[in-house]
Amino acid sequence: MTQASVAVPVIEMRGISITFPGVKALDGVDFRMFPGEVHSLMGENGAGKSTLIKALTGVYGIDAGTITLAGEQVSFSGPAQAQASGISTVYQEVNLLPNLSVAENIMLGREPRRFGSIDWRAMRRRSTELLAGLNLDLDPGSLLGDHSLAVQQLVAIARAIDVQAKVLILDEPTSSLDADEVAELFRVIRSLKEQGVAILFVSHFLDQVYEICDRLTVLRNGKLVGEYLVEELLRIDLVQKMIGKELTALDDLEQRARSVVVDESDAATFVQATKLGRRGAVHPADLPIAAGEVVGLAGLLGSGRTEFARLLGGIDRADTGELVIRGKATKLRTPRQAISHRIAFSSENRRDEGVVGDLTVRDNIVLALQADRGWFRPIPAKRRDELTQSYIQALNIRPGNPDALVRNLSGGNQQKVLLARWLAIAPRLLILDEPTRGIDIGAKAEIQKLVFNLAENGMSVLFISAELEEVLRLSHRIVVLRDRHVVADLENEGLTVDSLLALIAEGSNDDDDPDASVAVAVGALGANDPVAASDPDPTTTDSTGGSR
Amino acid sequence: MTKLLDAPERPVRTGGPAGPTPRVSVARRIRNLLTSPKYGPVTVTAVLFVVIFIVGGVRYRGFFSGQVFLNLLVDNSYLIVLAVGMTFVILTGGIDLSVGAVVALSGMIAASLLQTGWSPAVVIPLILVLTSVLGLLVGLMIHIFKVQPFIATLAAMFLARGLCYVISQSSISITDETFVQLAVTRIPLGGNLSITPSVIIAVVVVAIAVWVLHATRFGRTVYAIGGGEQSGLLMGLPVARTKVLVYVISGFCSGLAGVLFTFYTLSGYPLTAIGTELDAIAAVVIGGTLLTGGYGFVLGSVLGVLVLGVIQTIITFEGTLSSWWTKIFIGALLLVFIILQKVLTARRR
Known part of the structure; x- marks a missing residue:
């Protein structure tokens, strides 16, 4: 050297x-x-x-x-x-x-x-x-x-x-x-x-x-x-x-998101993951998600953010821990079971695990709903058309032609079709893995706005994005992962891109950043541990992670 | 291959006066042998062959003789040659459904050309060249157009069978001196034992195939393709060339098997050897070659042919059973073997 x-x-x-x-x-x-x-x-x-x-x-x-x-x-x-x-x-x-x-x-x-x-x-x-x-x-x-x-x-x-x-x-x-x-x-x-x-x-x-x-x-x-x-x-x-840093013209959303105070005592926890983990994918971690809450998962690629989301969505089977859905312990073995609990997972791999390129916009949108009803109860053609039209309008899908093949749509519109498919089953928890990756800025803004509106209407959202600004803008709470461990679970108050970066970057052996090391300790204790919650962390946030 | 051949004797050794510690290791060695995807299935086949032969020997008078064993080779020499070609193809993960029809076609070509007075010295090489070229075309079709081997060889099968009828609709008998001589010649081995020239040809083919598969880069590339074609490509192996060549080899072997078959029947008939391709595939699979490719031995396929042959012989000796029972036994055996392969190799993972 x-x-x-x-x-x-x-x-x-x-x-x-x-x-x-x-x-x-x-x-x-x-x-x-x-x-x-x-x-x-x-x-x-x-x-x-x-x-x-x-x-x-x-x-x-x-x-x-x-x-x-x-x-x-x-x-x-x-x-x-x-x-x-x-x-x-x-x-x-x-x-x-x-x-x-x-x-x-x-x-x-x-x-x-x-x-x-x-x-x-x-x-x-x-x-x-x-x-x-x-x-x-x-x-x-x-x-x-x-x-x-x-x-x-x-x-x-x-x-x-x-x-x-x-x-x-x-x-x-x-x-x-x-x-x-x-x-x-x-x-x-x-x-x-x-x-x-x-x-x-x-x-x-x-x-x-x-x-x-x-x-x-x-x-x-x-x-x-x-x-x-x-x-x-x-x-x-x-x-x-x-x-990198990408400035967008969406600061107003940020303000709105932060001004909404989710009343912790009122909002019922929809899903509570306890020591949920999978060998070789993500270490056991806790994660509660309240109704109407947007939880952001931040971390680098390979940090376990997708893997953790896949456990919650029933895509992969967890081998430790359990998932409590509306107070009932449940084991999700297949995505189908997750869907029956109204948990929808929208993959980051839009092309291979998301839309079906050779089907029309209409077929793509009704796919999950039809599967959920069972194939012997077809959705009437009229209802299908209504549904498709309403989502094309609500999400501003272009071209607005229900018979267009999805593979001919732009990335952003494909993502909207995918969103529409999951929204059609009226999920209680929507897991969005990198929904805004590789799409243009306009579609990005629309999707962000949509996530925000959905949460306002009581839907829980787990939002994963590599863009920290986006995570900060939309989330009520942010969970940070590093090297397949959940290292912090923080309320989104006073957090900045820099403080998040510190959490994401810090090696577990490096103690030169006091903010991060405290947060690591919080994560290590379990974010919902009352001891951790009572331990104030003035440098990073106003209230510590896991205030529940 | 010595490892393979002495494998069935190993269980016998366990019964010996081995101490407690070596016994454990021997037991583990047997278990490892049986669950190995490489040696397991072929070991089971070898044991099975010996067991059937012993059962036959106990049940029927005159069964337990050298000539009964040699007749297995005499009656099945063409099938052995076919199975050798099929082994190459299946080792790469492919399949060749055309071989039965090609056997019939080469019989028809031989019979019709000999009838018009061509010399066998010209006819036999011509047949081998033609069938190799047919194999080459199939291989190129599979390689260039990415056609499934199943479909490509199915097309070749219909082509070859159709060509048989173009040559003649009815049976043509062969009266050529050389062919008749080759058909009736018995080569004495001493002690009332004898074989036919076909057996020698088959044995030579097997020996060459063993050498090619075991000791040449081409042969190892055949195994590599079966183990993972993509990996082979990334390792810089000549995957395309090898894939085409295995079909040429299978075509050549079918042509040769067709010639041997005419030595046996002394006629050409468009309807012969229907379903023989399936016998060849069954022999290869029973002989321990995995249908997905990558694992298997030519000698295993020979064992597979012998197992099919010995079942046939037993049914002949039984006398009261229709020869169609052979098919039922082979079917059952094939099923058991496929399941066995799955179970044994799954145990290991």
Whole structure:
């Protein structure tokens, strides 16, 4: 790392632009890596991280810009060519073959041969050497599928370095590993770094990035924000750079939202989650949601915000804790059960888990209602038309043609169709995961206004957004998640983007920000713990989290 | 493959004077063997074959002889060759439904060309080339147009069967010297045992297939595609070429099996070998190859053919049962095997 600043970058990308139909995925991005450094690529969903990696590994062609590898300009026609040039990738899902032996997985395609036959003995020897180089004690003859995911990941790395990698790309390598396995991986990364390999480490876990990386590049909305030395960049600044600030003309809404005082004693708790959690997704946490309350979930991508919402929506099954709905303990096993309790979940993945592109606006809107009634009681055509018309008008869906195919609508209008579908079943709790992502500012404002009006009419809303301004503007209460833990549960009074950023960014070991550490303590005690509630926290908020 | 062949003997060893500690480890080893998706199903098949053979030997006089075993090979040499080709295809996760019709087609081509006086030295290579080209077309169709193997080979099946009728509507008998010689020749093995030239051809095909699958990059790529085509692509393996080639191999094997079948029947008839593709698939599956691809052995498929053959033999020895009972037994066996594969491999996860 010390020589990195004087060394020549092993890879340098300049002015990279990639355009997909309708989207500029990368816009003039510069990126470089030095030999013997661990570099991180940071950014929220849709920032262009994976597009950049795919440009680097030859999966996507670039529309503009240059890639220079070790001083020579290159253009890759596919992954095989990039690999041959020394750029190896270990993907998030281990892309190996569980039905073959460990040795074969390392050597496949490059097997040593004698007289046209594969030389199994030489192959065994070579893979044993490679594994030993990574300090792995594995039988190279054993089936890969018999090993844990962590070991498979390390085998993938062994394969990657056998191709004499100059650049090793690790895409979310730790997402399915536990702490010990991460430590093992980091040991391997460090030893590779000493051998002069440039390593691109992509992870959502800030702690890990700060532990292993030397330098990082931040992207936002397909544009380069900057390249920084990790030791010189505070976490809070990093998070701010990742999320960015977007000013909108919606301040009046903010005022209204904050002026509404939800009378805690009156409002009945609609849903109370107690120690609700799921292994590998989110640690057990409590969350009460009152009728007519908007609860915002804030946190980075991968912090567990979506995972927690999915538990509440019955999409994933919780393996600990329980959900009390209107005073009755309930276990949600399927989304269908959740819907029968009038809990609707609107996914962030609008295209794959939301609208059905090949159906019309009308069919999309009545889908959930029809499913809820049962397929043997069809909604009369007249009622369907009325329903569709009323939602098209209420939500201002354009084009206002009930027979238009949804895939031809813009993102914002697709989102409105999705909202209409859930509103049609008259939910008591509406879970909105990133409802405003990737849609234009006008539609965004309309959706925000809608959320606000719904809550005024007594519907509970759980609102997830990467944009903190939006969360602050709409929510009565804000729950902060970090690294799959709920770390704070605060009334939205006196909170600012900066104080939220502090909560999101702060590592659990870092105590230099007093606001955050107190909030962490509150979160750790359980936000509804009376001890925590009676413990005033003047620096962050006027009233502490979990005042209930 | 030695591991595979001595596998059925392992349970015998447990009965030996092993101490308490090794017994546990042996028991665990057996369990690991049986639940392994790689060795489990084929081990069960091997045990099953031995058991059926012993049951037959106990029940029927004259069953327990070397010649009965060799006749399994003699009667099924064409099916062995078919099953070898099918193994390649199923290992990649594909399927080839055309093989039965291609067997009939190559029989028809052989019979009609020999009738007009062509030399067998020209006819046989021509058949092998034609059927390989048909396989190539199927493979390209699957690769380039992303057609499901099921549909592509179904189309090839109808094409081949239709071409049989274009050649002739009725049976054509073969009177060519060479073919007749190959049909009646018995190669003595000593001690009243003998085999036919077809058996030798089948054994050679099996040996080559074992070598190709086990010891060449092409063979390992076949397994890789079955394990995960996408992963194989990302590892930079020649997935497209390999996928096309397995259908060429299956086409070649069908052509060869057709020739062997004409040695056996000395005629070409458009309606022969209907449903043989399903026998081949059954043999491959009973032989322990997973239909989803990635796991299996050529020798397992040979065992599968032998199991089908021994059931047939038992029903012949029984005398009172109609030969259609073979189908019922095979059907039941297939069902049991598929469930067994699921249960055994699920236990492990």
